Amino acid sequence: IIGSLSNLEIAEVCARSGANCGSIFLDMRFRELVRTLLAEHPAHLDPASQAYFMHAFAETDKLAYMGESDDENYFHFTCFNVEDPDDPSVGLVNGELAIPGILLRREVFDHVIESVLNLLEEQMAKVHDAPIDALLLVGGFSGSEYLFKRVEAQFRDRIKVIARPSDADTATSRGAAQYGLARRPLVSSVIAGRAYLMKVKLPAEHDDWMKRPAYIRENDAGVSICENRVQYLVQKGAILRKGQRIKTKFCKFSATPQDRIFVAVLYTSDSDKVMRYTDEGPVSELCKWSVDLGLLPSFQHHAVHGGNGQGFYTEFELGLELDSAEVRGVLLHQGDEVSRVVFDFFQ
Template structure:
């Protein structure tokens, strides 16, 4: 059995690994031959909708070379990914052409805006209502969910009443029926709750379109998926943006809520996946490199115990850049040296860092560099002949040196970062990451 877990594309590497670890702890992938893999939600949704439109005879069939933006609007996050169609038959092939984007601006933020409006209008009376009567799963929020889903359809201009919500001390209010304990919401009220969230989503789509223009390319289609994707109001506003920018309209395929899980299943069953993706961040390792006079700060300089040369600490060796194309075979290697005494444990810790800036900083302690985690390499079972010896200092103590390569895999089918170690080009030792 192959288990595929869907996660928002904006999630960190730590969140992806933690989700996979939780599934394993729950019993998934516990049998010999079973696997657990992670797939991003917009990629899974893309597999579903692009496969549908790539079928022979389908309405509005995809054409080779078309540029399609997948707008995956969920409850918490919105992910934007743009693909170009490479082939439609006999097999669907597509690849990501600009770095995807995302933000926490899903449908639950409309709910938060509703609660903020309630506090503004009813103050302490709303705050005093028990969470079970106004929170997720309550009758109040279930009725609001019905209003939210239908908003934008015909008839949504009528004032809506949701409840019951018993608020003590509210007797006379144009927004509250104290006899039946119902909250009244006008069309303008509900639109005001939607507008800032929809504006954020359209902003993400617009930014992705601008990135395409830098490559002298333009959007051909926008496909709206996810639980929030079936919102009539969101669909209407996104379609208006498309018309203003020369795109026919924003299309919402049938059952947009199910597109993600269906795509994950298709990924496992048929192996459909983007040929290549775009790396969303720069990744590198904290390392010591030769000191550059006039460039590196003197405070970072030190003399190597092994070579006697001047080195610079806290430099970053950037392994892969934001926007680089990544496929399942994409790996990067960095040469690292271990210095230890003979009776020391033969292991090493390497700091993995990242950055979302266009040009990443040179030093790991720069506040704009994010620490991803610590990669621990263990060579206690390594053949001692792989080590070089060297006499050190006045006391005649020997240092032992081991040269190895740390390999980081960025395109693993498992959907998470993968680490391996090599000595003299042979797989040796173990490597694992502990996230910060």
């Protein structure tokens, strides 16, 4: 987003990440608390009564609740069925259910808010030492005074601006509607949230003999090859045009025309470090991409006319495309697409 807090504009659209831990989870925990308190009073546990309690909680106390300062206060919820006798031991008095603030905090609010704080910490850990300019709370739970107080207490020393934009409860929906109705690209760039790299075999260089001699093997053509090398397709933090195709050249030696499959082992990394070998830092295997080089005219030509029984090399290009929702791999011949595969969905 760009602009001032009073007039925010879309700068980049991305897929959601993290997990669900918002307003609906407060409702679920409140409902379980009511069921527990009124287990001996089934007259208040029919669907209409539960809906009545839930509505009262959602409309007032869910957002107004202040946390520890409300521990000694009681929150009163009118019962749908007022004919049931009083039971002060569970808070049933004069047709109302009275719940202590400290019980609401421990059984309803704290668990959900801790989940939110943990998710924020996980997101911050992924950017390492990169500065975070602002943290904006949006969605139905963003209006909670207790949530805002807890977030501000935990992050104010690390994030300068912690705020709720106007109409925060509908901010994401309005942004999605604006993006969908614009009928023009609102976002032209994508920031790679992590690095995409491949495990490759490359001709051994002096550094490889010095650093990883155990990785060096002689291939069928008698060339010294270093295994477990890393080739970056996209580095973390790279700013790409939406849908931009990043092309990388490769070469495969085929001993026979049947040796047509190039297996590309793709990895991702959240590290800012640029690695030479797969064992130099934290990497996660994303998938094994089996690329059928037999689809390439150059391979077909060599398979029929080349090699003289000694095998042959095929040069080719692989492309990587990123947008806001997925990552795609493309096999190319002279710049034209031959085949493609989707190998990463952003969750």
